[in-house]
Amino acid sequence: VNFHRLMTSAFLATWLAAGLRLSGPVLLAALGETFAERSGVLNVGIEGTILLGALASFLTVYVTGMVWFGLLAAMLTGIVFNLFLAWMYVTVRASQVVVGLVFNVLALGIATTVYRRTLGESSGPQNVAMFAPLHVPWLSDLPLLGPVLSGQTSLLYLTLLLVGLAQFVLFHTSFGLALRAAGENPSAADAAGISVPRMRYIGVLIGGATAGMAGAYLVLAQIGLFRESIVSGQGFIALGIVIFGRWNPWKAALAALVFGACDALQLSLQLGGGNVPPQLLASLPYVVTILAISGLFGGRAVQPAALMVPYAKE
Amino acid sequence: MRLIVRRARTAQSPLAIASSMVIAVVAAMLFTAALFALYGANPLQAYLALFHEPFASLRGFGYTLVRAAPLMLIALGTIVSWRSGFGYLGFEGCFVLGAAATTWLALTTSFSFWVFFPLALLLSFATGAVWAGVVALMRARLGGNEVLISLMTNYVAILIVQYLVSGPMRAPGGVPETALLPRATWLPFILRGTRAHAGILLAIVAALLVWMALRTMRLGYELIVSGLSPTAARYGGINVGARLVLAAFCAGGLGSWAGTVEVLGEQHRLMDGISGGVGFTGIIVALLARLNPLAVIPSAVLYGGMTVGANAMQRRAGIPSSITFILQSLIVLMVLASEILRRYRVNLA
Secondary structure, eight states, X not given: OHHHHHHHHHHHHHHHHHHHHHXXXXXXXXXXXXXXXXXXXXXXXXXXXXXXXXXHHHHHHHHHOOHHHHHHHHHHHHHHHHHHHXXXXXXXXXXXXXXXXXXXXXXXXXXXXXXXXXXXXXXXXXXXXXXXXXXXXXXXXXXXXXXXXXXXXXXXXXXXXXXXXXXXXXXXXXXXXXXXXXXXXXXXXXXXXXXXXXXXXXXXXXXXXXXXXXXXXIIIIIISSOOTTXXXXXXXXXXXXXXXXTTOHHHHHHHHHHHHHHHHHHHHHHHHTOSSOHHHHHTHHHHHHHHHHXXXXXXXXXXXXXXXXXXXXX | OOSEEEOSSOOOOHHHHHHHHHHHHHHHHHHHHHHHHHTTOOHHHHHHHHHHHHHHSHHHHHHHHHHHHHHXXXXXXXXXXHHTTOOOOOHHHHHHHHHHXXXXXXHHOOOOHHHHHHHHHHHHHHHHHHHHHHHHHIIIIIOOOHHHHHHHHHHHHHHHHHHHHHTTTOOSSSSSBOOOOOGGGSOOBOSTTSOOBTHHHHHHHHHHHHHHHHHHOHHHXXXXXXXXXXXXXXXXXXXXXXXXXXXXXXXXXXXXXHHHHHIIIIISSOBTTOSTTHHHHHHHHHHHXXXXXXXXXXXXXXXXXXXXXXXXXXXXXXXXXXXXXXXXXXHHHHHHHGGGGGGEEEOOO
């Protein structure tokens, strides 16, 4: 009986550790997107931003060999492209869904063209250096959480720190209050002396930085190479996680963990070689996300009141 | 005295709109020209190559029509759903599922073409209608976000088709694809010496029907009112939820027809990766046409032609065909951004 229990808890720990690792990219993207949406902007262009971040980190590490440079390059790429997106959303006041969607096609075009230009002719996909797992001594001794938390990459620990930081900034600083006011009641925020466009620019740029980091995570902590299909909907899943996490960073972390656990489960079932076709297993994370945002669990009522509503000063 | 003055209200005259759009298209083309130069190609020659093959050679024009047909159908689906206030983005999924349903019917039955084709259209339309209808139900009944849900359904549909072509529908051989469809199920070719097929005729008829339905029929009126103002529509006695589901049915069905046309007209079999992003390019075509069903016809031919030209350019000059994604999306983004130009006027007095 004891042996059996040990096996079960070992499986549980491995499963949750893999789930935590796989939740990293969507969690990073969802954290920044929470800021964008709290300021009133739905950034569907997150999918393309992640792709461009992934490419930037890949190329940087391919040239320099330094993973932290790769992360930085991805963040900067995300910020630069989201400056354009923020201009379209906030200054031009174009439809947010339309701009984001078309931007994703643009990003795919840019990423594919640049990748083929730089490396396309070389034979086969190229591997780059990756973040190494860290073994934190006291962390692995923790009961229950130890085996799950220990042995992850520094990028994941950074992501978890960012959850706390995001929670603090959004709900316990005057900046966070101003940002939320811009998304909740822009005219009132304006009357109170808050610049709504400025808050929304900042929100979208924070989203760009973390979406870029999410791309770097995919390349530098999960796959180790770049391909055009590397994101495959994880940006959209991050949008779902923001909804399921009720526009709240730490709840988004829990939602991301649920997604990661599903993904880890389907991957281990694929490796287990059961009867279920791998393609159908692979659809599990998408199906779970659809159910999570289908409205079965509520959600519309708590979204920022001015989400997707462009603001023009009277 | 300032040279550029902000208008009190955005200019809405046709001249202002047209000129700002021209500036936008020129800006997008200049940016892409810079990319061509980056590849060491002469931008003028590159553009000439991009438009010569699809529009100046008969064979190329045939291919242009082949590419335009599915784009047109998906753009029409976009128009029906978006103008009804249903932000559906799941056309990639409808496309592959429509292609799969059509392939299944073609491989399992042996009717003559004129029995088979209406049946295939019916089955394909029903497949897409149900696929998109489920999303509409989630929105109408549960208040779910149809934009995100429909984006997610694309991935599920693509995985389902991957499963079909690598499992139950796979033909013997090294590649995961179905057997070649019987010749009797192929769409007739319509231009001698080219690959242009009757799918383009179906797409044009569909464009006329959608245009008429939205313009002259009571149902079309109700759909558009539901989209413009659900509250007003409800007050006027229109069942908004039912209209939403109906719009989703039509959108999904049209998207599925795009897959049918691609399978019966061009590929003649089902394989993984058959869509190649057409589900999103189709939406962009609809945006370029400003959601006008008739304007979809020229804009689909233009964007279909660009794809053909890009492939030719890749073969001849080694410039990656993915550069068309950049040009195609940038044109629409710049047109959207050009609205900002109309907020200002030049003050020469």
